[in-house]
Amino acid sequence: MKRILYVSRAGLPIDATGLRIEQIGAIYEALGYHIHYICNRRIDDTIRNAGYEVVPTKTLLEKLNKNEYHFSIENKIYSYLPEFQGGKINALSEIIEIVCASKAYHRIVNYCEKDKPDAIILYNDVYALTKKLIKYCKRKNIRLLADVTEWYEKRKNATVAEKLVICLSNYRIKKLDQHLDGVIAISHYFEQYYKQKKVNCVWVPPLMRTDFTVAPLKYNYNERKGVINFIYAGSPGSKDILLPFVLALMEVNKTGICCRLDIAGIADSYFEKIGMHELRSYGIYAHGRLTHDETLEYVKRADFGILLRKNQRYARAGFSTKFAECMSMGVPMICNKVGGTDNLIDSWENGILIDDYKAETLVELLLKICELDLSEVIKMKVNAQQDAVKYFSEKVYRKQLYKLLRGDSEIE
Structure with a gap:
């Protein structure tokens, strides 16, 4: 052999x-x-x-x-x-x-x-x-x-x-x-x-060692009650940027929950160390370290995934595994433009591209997403999974x- x-x-x-x-x-x-x-x-x-x-x-x-x-x-x-x-x-x-x-x-x-x-x-x-x-x-x-x-x-x-x-x-x-x-x-x-x-x-x-049979239309969107679900999987540090998105979501949700963010990889203690408390009242759930299968359960329920990175060589040369996993499960990604993984995104078709991760940019983005018709969200999810078959x-x-x-x- x-x-x-x-x-x-x-x-x-x-x-x-x-x-x-x-x-x-x-x-x-x-x-x-x-x-x-x-x-x-x-x-x-x-x-x-x-x-x-x-x-x-x-x-x-x-x-x-x-x-x-x-x-x-x-x-x-x-x-x-x-x-x-x-x-x-x-x-x-x-x-x-x-x-x-x-x-x-x-x-x-x-x-x-x-x-x-x-x-x-x-x-x-x-x-x-x-x-x-x-x-x-x-x-x-x-x-x-x-x-x-x-x-x-x-x-x-x-x-x-x-x-x-x-x-x-x-x-x-x-x-x-x-x-x-x-x-x-x-x-x-x-x-x-x-x-x-x-x-x-x-x-x-x-x-992705999958047959790509996880259909984006499979999930019961009526259970969302108008709330858009976001997923971040990982641990922000030298690579990923998460805090600006959390702050933007808190701003959007301060008068009522229209967005939910599930975080797999870090717990509430991560935010408490920097003076951020009671995140669940803003629709933010930090679940701590999860198994891969547990993380995928949250990915399945998400409408969008988050991948924000600095405009540096590491972001252009690498390729995020969670990007591939999300798209493969019909979850379009939100990325800032760095000339790397984000190049696979056709903005507002199979994901969303933004110019930067400034607070005002992210608040504007979240408000726009909350105004999307359900059919527009589903279209992006279907496109994301179809493109994943070609790439992954x-x-x-x-x-x-x-x-x-x-x-x-x-x-x-």
Whole structure:
């Protein structure tokens, strides 16, 4: 059987990164490849409590490292590093590994000698592992691809480790990736960047493993009683912007609830720390951290999703998973213009584009949305889901990913 090693600092499909590599892997599985996910991440309680069973030591295959933790899902194997032992020396060793990737390299080579893979896919590698594997893979005639989803911005409050990742990743993108056999780019921004460098590249946004049967017309709008439902899923911080929307909604709802906002990812305490209390009286419900399935239940009931980001490179180079999930479930997105994910929106047709996220802009937007006829909302929801089928279905990218792995000189 043909084999692929998929290497990332994530693993099981329990977060956005895990879902991403599973989605790409599923396409290659359908094309006849066996996927072994090499997780450059240490096992922890989050992984242990995710509901997946560790492969017992006595049943491990000969090719699997018995000092690691392995999970088996159908025909896929996920291999994690042992837990972090703590201490300053071990912490320093982790930082050195970010720079040198010596342990990661020898680990991959060991698996290559046993697995005999046809290809290796590196998900957002820092730098050193890519550099070492470029030479190794050429000697062994192994295709080396990158799945690129992030172009990090410098941050003042970043830790030493985070600063190293940001700096080295940027250098890898600029200097090393052009020597790879191919790149899977999450955004059109990355796709254009790599094609300018004459790199064989395929655009693959976040994919939805669904048959897209969640019909926007399925929900009983009479239960809304004239209230427009909004959903935000995530944790605002270095990427997303949420506070201006919350303030605008409070302004619109101060004389009566015409909009409701469900927030999955942060709790009321997040707002209480900045002096905002009793948000539910304004139609704002912060539910805290939810499981993925729990979050999707709120997405199903929403009329619009929210994605506001700074006009910076990270927003143009990345692609929000929640954007794809919302559209796939018939929930049109409200985005500000940054030249990234928002480029897929045809404003007031399959979503809504705004010029900025100033309070007055958002208040004006909310008032306009509240005046929409129900048929106009439904039209946008139907259009959003129909466009999602074109953008986020795995079948759309199967041929191109197959050609990329085979090394065809031109990708359609």
